[in-house]
Amino acid sequence: MKFDPAAKLQLSINLSAYDGVNPAICDSATFAFSRAELMSDTFEGKTEGCFLYSRHWNPTNQVLSSSLAAMEGTEAGWVTGSGMSAITATILQICNSGDHIISSITTYGGTYAFLQNWLPKFNIGVTFVDITDLNAVKNAVQPNTRLIFTETLTNPLLQVSDIPELAKISKENRLKLVVDNTFTPMIFSPCLMSADVVVYSLTKFINGKNDCVAGAICSSDEFIDSLIDVHSGTAMLLGPVLDPWRSSSIRKNLFTLHIRMKKHSENAMYLAIKMKEQGLKVRYPGLPGHPQHKTFKKMMNTNYGFGGILSLDMETTDNAGKLMTAMQDDGVGYLAVSLGYFKTLFSSSGTSTSSEIPLETQMSMGLSPGLIRMSIGLDQDIESTWKKIKNCLNKI
């Protein structure tokens, strides 16, 4: 039987008698110890279940982290102030100066900029590859390679990473496979396909309300412990911890994620089919013509569909701009970056969230200047949304 993230999440709730059904927020930076030895033991990492200081652990953050770990099928999790801090803390925990990373060339623009422009400060090299070309990945391995970084569904080209195959390559070469699953929570469970670490921007689908920026790291107990080690943990020492008030509000939204993902997927599939019929250049992993449709199907958990993101190539910046403005004016959604909101959001990737990627690289990876990334909302009447989009297309 396939893993069901929503069922695991629901089973993870462990309520004692007379507890509030929604866990109370623990609004404290520091925690008192009953005895002096207990405090020193905690610093040594010898105590379990003791709270020290909220940059390290806080009960409210622990509740959200455990919920996310249950959803991912991992031993542990830790929550951060942004998706970028989850990604950067993970990479900096694994890599030392002089090490090397293999990364998908199509990633979130911030991740690309971190790998390409920021890591050279510490003499960490990166080889960017087409992540769907497994031979290219194998050939990029060097003696100092420490990790493979990819997104399960890449931003914004919607390529699908073959996680089990990438995990094989990383195991053979003793690398860590780090997967950003931001576009496809519940749809994919990368750690159950042998990835070592899964990272999230909670800002997107998981929270789904566009009211905050947050992130998460899910992995083994060993990896999370190393991240928050008081002497050497990257997360503990760089300090990107999430505020417990936010943890509490994100966790409430987490428990409706399964319903939202189904609806996002259903609506995106409907629009992708209509756009295809119309002869438009639409890319959506649920369409049988998508180059990695089969890989997606092989890996997906049942019931959550093919996700809420599609891309539409209008070929020129001008056409993309006109269509997006018309769609916003006609109430299809908002011309805004980000994704996973209940309203449809669209942006032209080349000039926004992927603008960190140089133009020549954008061209060589197939990122057209007219590419619109659409995060499809939870519209109740998607047929009327399609009618609006068709009217907008007719105006161009």
Ligand SMILES: *Cc1c(COP(=O)(O)O)cnc(C)c1O
């Ligand atoms: C948004 C995003 C990020 C960065 O997350 P923040 O919460 O904005 O820091 C990383 N990866 C992907 C795939 C994203 O969409």
